[in-house]
Amino acid sequence: MAFDxxxxxxxxxxxxxxxxxxxxxxxxxxGGVDSTVTAVLMSKALGKNCVAVFVxxxxxxxxxxxxxxxxxxxINMNLxxxxxxxxxxxxxxxxxxxxxxxxxxxxxxxxxxxxIAREEKATFLGQGTLAPDWIESxxxxxxxxxxxxxxxxxxxxxKLKLVEPLRELYKDEVRKVAKELGLPxxxxxxxxxxxxxxxxxxxxxxxxxxxxIVKEACVIVEEELESAAKRGExxxxxxxxxxxxxxxxxxxxxxxxxxxxxxxxRAVYSVDGMTANYARIPDGVLETIxxxxxxxxxxxxxxVVYDVTSKPPACIEWE
Amino acid sequence: xxxxxxxxxxxxxxxxxxxxKYLEVDSEIISCKTPLDKIDADGLVLSGGAIRIGLxxxxxxxxxSNYIDNFGKPILGICAGHQFIGMxxxxxxxxSQKPEYGKVELFIDHEDNLFRGLPKKFIVWASxxxxxxxxPGFKVLAHSRDCSNHAMKHEKKSIYGCIFHPEVEHTEHxxxxxxxxxxxxxx
Numbered sequence: 001m002a003f004d005x006x007x008x009x010x011x012x013x014x015x016x017x018x019x020x021x022x023x024x025x026x027x028x029x030x031g032g033v034d035s036t037v038t039a040v041l042m043s044k045a046l047g048k049n050c051v052a053v054f055v056x057x058x059x060x061x062x063x064x065x066x067x068x069x070x071x072x073x074x075i076n077m078n079l080x081x082x083x084x085x086x087x088x089x090x091x092x093x094x095x096x097x098x099x100x101x102x103x104x105x106x107x108x109x110x111x112x113x114x115x116i117a118r119e120e121k122a123t124f125l126g127q128g129t130l131a132p133d134w135i136e137s138x139x140x141x142x143x144x145x146x147x148x149x150x151x152x153x154x155x156x157x158x159k160l161k162l163v164e165p166l167r168e169l170y171k172d173e174v175r176k177v178a179k180e181l182g183l184p185x186x187x188x189x190x191x192x193x194x195x196x197x198x199x200x201x202x203x204x205x206x207x208x209x210x211x212x213i214v215k216e217a218c219v220i221v222e223e224e225l226e227s228a229a230k231r232g233e234x235x236x237x238x239x240x241x242x243x244x245x246x247x248x249x250x251x252x253x254x255x256x257x258x259x260x261x262x263x264x265x266r267a268v269y270s271v272d273g274m275t276a277n278y279a280r281i282p283d284g285v286l287e288t289i290x291x292x293x294x295x296x297x298x299x300x301x302x303x304v305v306y307d308v309t310s311k312p313p314a315c316i317e318w319e
Numbered sequence: 320x321x322x323x324x325x326x327x328x329x330x331x332x333x334x335x336x337x338x339x340k341y342l343e344v345d346s347e348i349i350s351c352k353t354p355l356d357k358i359d360a361d362g363l364v365l366s367g368g369a370i371r372i373g374l375x376x377x378x379x380x381x382x383x384s385n386y387i388d389n390f391g392k393p394i395l396g397i398c399a400g401h402q403f404i405g406m407x408x409x410x411x412x413x414x415s416q417k418p419e420y421g422k423v424e425l426f427i428d429h430e431d432n433l434f435r436g437l438p439k440k441f442i443v444w445a446s447x448x449x450x451x452x453x454x455p456g457f458k459v460l461a462h463s464r465d466c467s468n469h470a471m472k473h474e475k476k477s478i479y480g481c482i483f484h485p486e487v488e489h490t491e492h493x494x495x496x497x498x499x500x501x502x503x504x505x506x
Contacts, residue, residue, distance in 0.1 A: 145330065
């Protein structure tokens with residue numbers, strides 16, 4: 001029997017209610033499908049005793065912090081908005097190792113949630129943790145592939161008790177729950193976006209300038225692939241984005257020497273994020289992406305490459 | 320019917336659980352150190368894992384040897400589980416000369432119960448550093464271009480192994496392979 005979203009929902013709500021009891025909970029939301037579904041389930045279970053919290057890390061996709069307010073209004077969610085951009089940049093200054101980056105980010109998220117929980121007198125923290133998050137974060141004999149910020153990035157001795165109703169689910173199943181809950185298509189079908197955000201879409205150190213470069217490159221990849229899909233030239237990939245590489249290469253722009261960064265384009269088809277195959281993007285679409293990135297970001301980028309690796313052996317994200 | 324998944328630490332152990340759940344089987348993931356006398360099931364699936372069977376990293380798997388010898392009902396080993404079964408019966412576990420990650424074309428040599436009703440050739444996904452060859456008392460059921468023993472079955476017992484991963488989304492006919500194994504467990 002395939003996954004039954006309605007049954008899942010009907011079973012999940014009383015479990016949350018029983019776990020949290022008469023206490024209060026905050027729920028971490030990012031604007032993605034996992035955390036939105038979690039927040040809605042928790043609101044249904046706890047009513048006013050659940051407050052959603054959005055943390056602007058500075059590493060969100062373009063327009064994300066704005067659209068989360070709109071979403072909160074649309075689905076009538078009690079939202080607490082935190083601007084923590086400075087804190088995140090400061091904490092990551094000089095850090096190059098991707099696992100360190102992920103753990104610092106996970107830690108900082110919890111510190112912020114703890115502060116808000118104190119203000120709200122909440123003892124529980126809801127998270128949209130899915131199966132791949134704890135699987136890949138490792139435990140016992142299971143190797144750590146990468147520490148997901150919401151599992152492997154949690155600080156020791158944290159006092160908030162976790163509520164993770166989606167722990168046994170994968171992305172395709174969560175989308176079915178989202179539909180069952182009547183969430184808008186823009187949320188149900190939203191492509192995955194990692195919690196550490198653009199901070200892990202640049203190999204190496206995170207700087208405000210690099211965040212701006214990769215943010216714009218991601219917009220171009222999204223626009224071009226979405227438009228190609230709309231024209232019927234390809235099926236929209238499961239996930240698609242740009243990664244900024246730390247190496248620089250030589251180029252020639254208007255007869256002058258250029259020495260700029262490389263952008264890697266990644267686009268994959270997957271169902272659950274545990275295996276993935278690279279998308280066969282039509283040549284003309286790749287060409288447009290390359291031209292747009294090197295022209296619109298010409299001060300920084302003079303080379304674009306396309307990632308043709310499946311998972312395994314490569315992960316979908318680069319860090 | 321109840322089929323338990325013995326966790327050897329695979330990234331896809333939970334996907335085996337999902338596959339069995341979708342096939343409407345009562346299933347649970349258990350530690351590979353669970354004593355055999357605590358196991359009440361009609362079949363066992365040994366998951367894959369990061370342990371390098373080909374380098375002899377088997378000290379965590381003592382109880383699994385006991386399952387293989389004394390469980391007495393069907394067992395299916397996946398990847399590291401397959402390699403461990405092969406090694407247990409005296410096969411040669413070794414680092415693969417040509418390891419396989421991702422897409423692999425699988426050729427079926429003997430349909431047997433495991434591949435009943437499936438095409439002679441289809442796409443599976445693998446992720447292995449090691450392999451096992453020359454397993455006494457076993458029949459090879461499938462191979463790929465780079466791996467001679469992709470699936471095997473004990474000549475007399477209902478003990479099966481495959482080095483690829485039928486539980487992942489990109490493997491074709493994966494749920495049929497598990498359904499076939501469940502049919503063996505039913506008998």
